[in-house]
Amino acid sequence: MANNAAGRDIPARIKGLPEIRPFEGAFKNTPLVRKQKGSRSLPRLNKIVDSIEQAVLKSGVQDGMTISFHHHLRNGDMVLNMVMDVIANLGLKDLTIASSSLTDAHTPLITHIKQGVVRRLICSGIRGELAEAVSHGVLDTPVLFHSHGGRARMIEAGELQIDVAFLAVPSCDVYGNANGYTGPSACGSLGYAKVDAVHAAKVVLITDNLVEYPNTPFSIHQDHVDLIVPVDQIGDPQGISAGSLRMTRNPRDILIAQYASHVIEHSGYMEDGFSIQTGSGSISLAVTQFLRDVMLRKNYTASFALGGVTGNIVTLHEEGLIKRILDVQSFDQEAIRSIAENRYHTEIDASYYANPHNKGCATNKINVVVLSAMEIDTDFNVNVLTGSDGVIRGASGGHSDTAIGSGISIVVAPLIRGRTATVVDRVDTIITPGETVDVLVTDHGVAVNPKRRDIYDRLKTKHLPLYSIEQLKQKAEKVTGVPEPVQFEDKIVGVVEYRDGTIIDVVYQVKD
Amino acid sequence: MKLRRTMLYVPGNNPNMVKDAHIYRSDSVMFDLEDSVSVREKDAARLLIFHALRCIDYETTETVVRINGLDTPFGRDDVEAMVRAQPDIIRLPKTETPEDIQMIDQKLTEVERQAGVEAGSIKLFAAIESARGVVNAYRIATSSERLVGIAFGAEDFVTNMHTSRSKPGTELFTARQEILLAARAAGLHAVDTVFADISDDEGFREEVGLIKNMGFDGKSVINPRQVGIVHSIYMPSVVEIKTARRIIRAIKRAEQEGSGVVAVNGKMIDKPVVDRARHTLDLAQASGIYLDEIEEEEING
Structure with a gap:
């Protein structure tokens, strides 16, 4: 028998229960509370420090x-x-x-x-x-x-x-x-x-x-x-944040966006209640705009939009075309306003968004994702990290997460940027493996990953400029030629971890 | 028959646009060596277009080069270079008389011979951009075997007429009609002038609707975004396509059965109707991207 701090006799052992810890006083084991009731100063409750x-x-x-x-x-x-x-x-x-x-x-x-x-x-x-x-x-x-x-x-x-x-x-x-x-x-x-x-x-x-x-x-x-x-x-x-991201007037971006929207419309993944993630690039924004037209024409609504959220996704949400938004990152003023105001514009954390090993991430539930690429190779591997000079200038982001999770992953990019081809034999750095990339949409044509015969079959009668990715590479090289390979040192300056924790590629130091 | 719904202007000194001008799927691309290229860049643009035409595969898009007039210091050099680069068509600006055409025809023949290019292989488009040109339209249209079409250039024309362009385009009405009449009488294509305000999509649509109804084969366009708009306006309706397809089927059946008189829906089918039906189906096929519900085989009948 023990006398606890409340003056009660508590047996040291009670049959069937683990060891008993007698009460030691209300403040003893809860340090972060007022030490005295009635105290107006709450030093332990205030976590603010001066600097x-x-x-x-x-x-x-x-x-x-x-x-x-x-x-x-x-x-x-x-x-x-x-x-x-x-x-x-x-x-x-x-x-x-x-x-x-x-x-x-x-x-x-x-x-x-x-x-x-x-x-x-x-x-x-x-x-x-x-x-x-x-x-x-x-x-x-x-x-x-x-x-x-x-x-x-x-x-x-x-x-x-x-x-x-x-x-x-x-x-x-x-x-x-x-x-x-x-x-x-x-x-x-x-x-x-x-x-x-x-x-x-x-x-x-x-x-x-x-x-x-x-x-x-x-x-x-x-x-x-x-x-x-x-x-x-x-x-x-x-x-x-960007003030408000306006619809591009660049005809090349608009052309790519039209093709991408056409691909999405006929891919088999756009139906009433579909879900989508588009990014914040000018082509992605235009794709969203064109999809809006398709949704109105076909009387479709989307169940949700995921991801980095932009103002034009918000517009569609407020028009009732996208029922819900799951938002891990808000790109512009409109998205910031909306997440504060709209009941069904919901903040999610990065694990909910895309952690491949939790019990269910949102990227697994999207039908359509539109992605960018600095380079894509003939195996559909995508580089969004290093530039054509081998120097790091980008981010992995949610690229590989959404590519694998989505029903159809669409990479949009101009076939030629400046003097370099976007489609190459071998990307400098693999961020997203080609086996998870379904369609490449460029201003010169569309290539479907041969693994996705089903998508190709749906698109082939839809008057799209369909080519093999090798053909697109050849088209680009006819204009740009084949560049000298970038020279690297032996030192590794970056390691690219795939979303599952394995290493998919390394980045070498560039030669001066 | 070759369609010329859209002839897309591409400044001859802009390599980024020149390298893939065909991706917007205009029926023709027109590389400009004339007004959009400053005097200091004339030779650079000529060289750029020369190499572009020789190196870049513009696929099925018709290539047109607008050269400088032969009365300028650049016109003859343009012809020398372009015959060797072999675009489909050379477009002569500011054509005023049949002699202008005959002069370039001769120059082309001469350079074709020197360069070992098949005689007469390079076709001509005459741009009419003045009152004198309009008045001479039919004589111009019939002045050379090389001519395939006439283009109207309204910017210089309105200046010449002491007026300016208005939205309804009343100031252009007679010129457009004259050019159309001349082109039709000579069996040539007629292509309308550019619409300069690229932000006014609505005004552009109206103008394209107007010139289509007048009978123009198409329009010169200055921005790739205008291409799709023109094509959508020239796109026949589903009803028109179905009617055209019935007419062609009826004609084929009649030919097989050897019967003389053909009627569809109780109406006699004669040659103009058949020609129009064929043109409708050409347009439908070219507009394919907007017409998914109608299968290609069906269109071909």
């Missing part, structure tokens, strides 16, 4: 740790650079940066890499000067490139263990309820950040818009958040 430096110190960042960021603020992101400057000033070294992607805004990382602050990058893609530097061998350890679904998978599988996540949030209350669609730096969905918030050992939110508790509806939940830092500005609105 990023305090957040870095309190969250326990140490040499060699992995810290994470998200790229929802795109080119407008200020938070990664702010945090890294503080970390550099504190003299920390050898960090791994796991950012869902890196953009033109992150050029200052070059200095941190050179000074040993940053040892490794794990991300979907890199652009601009940072990408140039990586391609020229600035890092000793190769960058690990993942897809959006692959990142969620590696985090949930414990392969990517995040010590501290520094997450920029456009609005947040003192307890850590945060969302992305309110505030001066609104970016819409926080789909990539949500995964980090759940799985990182420590979570630091950085906001320029502290709001009244509770900040509902919230995307990041208070129960996952350790610290909050208010700052003046987390991002530059100009860089966060």
Whole structure:
């Protein structure tokens, strides 16, 4: 018999039950509560710290740790650079940066890499000067490139263990309820950040818009958040989102979009209740526009649109042509407005979106996806990472996730860009394996993957300029010629992880 | 019969557009060495088009080159180069008299002989762009065996007429009629002038509807986006296609049975009706991309 803190005698053992822990007082085992009822100051309930430096110190960042960021603020992101400057000033070294992607805004990382602050990058893609530097061998350890679904998978599988996540949030209350669609730096969905918030050992939110508790509806939940830092500005609105993406007037893009829309209409995958993901490129936007015409003509509605969401998807949603939107990333002002306003415009996280090893991801449910390509080879392998000079200039994104998940994956690209052919014998870097790519639509013609005889049979009577992909390659080479192969060093600067965790390709350092 | 619903202007000094001008599936592409190319770029454009025509497969699209007039310092060099590059057609701008055509005809013959190109293989299109040209239209239309068509150029014409272009196009009415009459009398194609405001799709549609009804075979277009619009307006209706198909079937049956008089739906079928039916089916086939529900074999009857 034991006397517990409430003055009751509790037997030390009760038959059939595990060991008994007697009550020790209400405050003993719940540290994060008011120590005294009636106290007006709530020090333990307020997670706000004064500066990023305090957040870095309190969250326990140490040499060699992995810290994470998200790229929802795109080119407008200020938070990664702010945090890294503080970390550099504190003299920390050898960090791994796991950012869902890196953009033109992150050029200052070059200095941190050179000074040993940053040892490794794990991300979907890199652009601009940072990408140039990586391609020229600035890092000793190769960058690990993942897809959006692959990142969620590696985090949930414990392969990517995040010590501290520094997450920029456009609005947040003192307890850590945060969302992305309110505030001066609104970016819409926080789909990539949500995964980090759940799985990182420590979570630091950085906001320029502290709001009244509770900040509902919230995307990041208070129960996952350790610290909050208010700052003046987390991002530059100009860089966060495009104002409104207008329909292109480029005749070449319109032509490709018309062919793509025609392919979709007759592919067998467009019927009443179909689902679709199109991207934010000008051709994709035009495809959406043409599909709208088809939907009106045939009296179809789509059950949902997935993905990176743009204003013209929102328009179709508000017209009743697309019933629901699942949004992991909101590309423009209209999408940001809509996710805040529309009941059936739902934010999803990256795992829900595309993690191949969870119990069901949304990319598996789409009928039609429209994708881009820097290069595609005669085996339909697609490169969206390295340019024709071998230098990194893109991102894996959801490309491989949606290609395999969709009923029909359609790659849209001009056959010739500038002086280089888009269709080649062998792409420089494989991001998406050809066995998951169904149709290539170019301005010179359409090629169906021979694996998809069913699609070819449906399209062959539809007056489309159908060619084999080898024929398209020949058409391109008649104009461009065959370029000299790009020269590389032996050093590997990047490793491309397929969404399932296996390595599909590597990126070599370019020769100067 | 060859269709010329759309003749797409391509500036001769724009390699990006020249390299694949045919992808928009206009019936003809017209590489321009004349007004869209500045004096300083005349030789560069000539060289670009020369190499493009020799290297690039424009597939089934008819290739047309608008050269500079023979009264300019560039016209003769243009002919020298283009005969060797062998486009399907040379389009002579600002044609005013039969002599203009005869002069270029002779020059073509001469260069064809020098270059070892089959005599008469390069055809001619005459662009009429002035009051004098309109007045001489029939004489121009009958001035050379090489001529396959007349194009109307309204921009210079309205300046010459001391007016400007209006939306209804009343200022062009007589010129269009004269050119059509001349072309039909000479058995040539007639192609209407460009519509310059590429953002005004509605106005463009109206004008294409007008010139189609007048009888033009097609229109010069300056933006690829206009190609599909013209083709859709020239596309026969399903009813027209079905009627045309019945007429052709009836004619074939009559020929097999050796019967003289043919009637469809109680109406006599004579040669003009048959010709029109054939033209309708040509147009339908060329418009194929918009006509999925009607199978090709059915169209061919």
